[in-house]
Amino acid sequence: xxxxxxxxxxxxxxxxxxxxxxxxxxxxxxxxxxxxxxxxxxxxxxxxxxxxxxxxxxxxxxxxxxxxxxxxxxxxxxxxxxxxxxxxxxxxxxxxxxxxxxxxxxxxxxxxxxxxxxxxxxxxxxxxxxxxxxxxxxxxxxxxxxxxxxxxxxxxxxxxxxxxxxxxxxxxxxxxxxxxxxxxxxxxxxxxxxxxxxxxxxxxxxxxxxxxxxxxxxxxxxxxxxxxxxxxxxxxxxxxxxxxxxxxxxxxxxxxxxxxxxxxxxxxxxxxxxxxxxxxxxxxxxxxxxxxxxxxxxxxxxxxxxxxxxxxxxxxxxxx
Numbered sequence: 001x002x003x004x005x006x007x008x009x010x011x012x013x014x015x016x017x018x019x020x021x022x023x024x025x026x027x028x029x030x031x032x033x034x035x036x037x038x039x040x041x042x043x044x045x046x047x048x049x050x051x052x053x054x055x056x057x058x059x060x061x062x063x064x065x066x067x068x069x070x071x072x073x074x075x076x077x078x079x080x081x082x083x084x085x086x087x088x089x090x091x092x093x094x095x096x097x098x099x100x101x102x103x104x105x106x107x108x109x110x111x112x113x114x115x116x117x118x119x120x121x122x123x124x125x126x127x128x129x130x131x132x133x134x135x136x137x138x139x140x141x142x143x144x145x146x147x148x149x150x151x152x153x154x155x156x157x158x159x160x161x162x163x164x165x166x167x168x169x170x171x172x173x174x175x176x177x178x179x180x181x182x183x184x185x186x187x188x189x190x191x192x193x194x195x196x197x198x199x200x201x202x203x204x205x206x207x208x209x210x211x212x213x214x215x216x217x218x219x220x221x222x223x224x225x226x227x228x229x230x231x232x233x234x235x236x237x238x239x240x241x242x243x244x245x246x247x248x249x250x251x252x253x254x255x256x257x258x259x260x261x262x263x264x265x266x267x268x269x270x271x272x273x274x275x276x277x278x279x280x281x282x283x284x285x286x287x288x289x290x291x292x293x294x295x296x297x298x299x300x301x302x303x304x305x306x307x308x309x310x311x312x313x314x315x316x317x318x319x320x
Contacts, residue, residue: 007051008052014046018039021300029142060269088113093132095130096132099127103120106165117166119166120165155170157273180281187263188263199229203233214242232249258313265307271297292314297309297310
């Protein structure tokens, strides 16, 4: 395995000696990509917070970001934490916009904050109008992606691709890395109706013109009988189609959530949060045979070994 880790300081490149390996972690939403490693301080190495960090493995561009934290012990070993550009999406701001897609909003934010962008796919849905006041940029972007998911039934992922903020449809992020019983040291599978499962959706809109409250409901009687009543409630914004939104939300949430954690699988650097990976596993009472969405991914490269931990979310068929 050929690993190239470089830190740039004052236009000079340093290739530090690392201890205890390198860890690269990504989350599907709400967090920047993170790189952590330990370096040995010597008379040559010189770097500080804000310096650029670049990681390549076997000619794959893996991570490009910036040093945010340095922690030193008495042996002069420095723990380094670096984040990619999405770290700046933790900033809060206020935006008022009309008739923009998620991609157009993300591009506007990137331009305002002088961030580099790469592929920004068209989500095909323009948000009519929205006010985001004192809101984290991550939350602004995710709100548009959630609205797109409800409107079009398509999920898009925001991530940093080696120094370029990128937005892609998850269907364009399939990776042919099979997860099966031979590829992981351990696993933990959970199916649940305890979180993000709803069999009734109730939406209301206070119509100022008619001085009435409009109510829109979508529900699934069979699952109400099976699980009890699990209700999702929300107030509508002006201009939203209440019944269409209720139906779309029921379609999204009227199902069990399925989560699978994989520990110490053989690493493949192409896998990151937001990817779809094929999974074939016998879970005892059923056979899982489907693509699953990577919610979290942690790569650890240490002592010539490359392992990864994955948190997966259900998508596709579960065969009894």
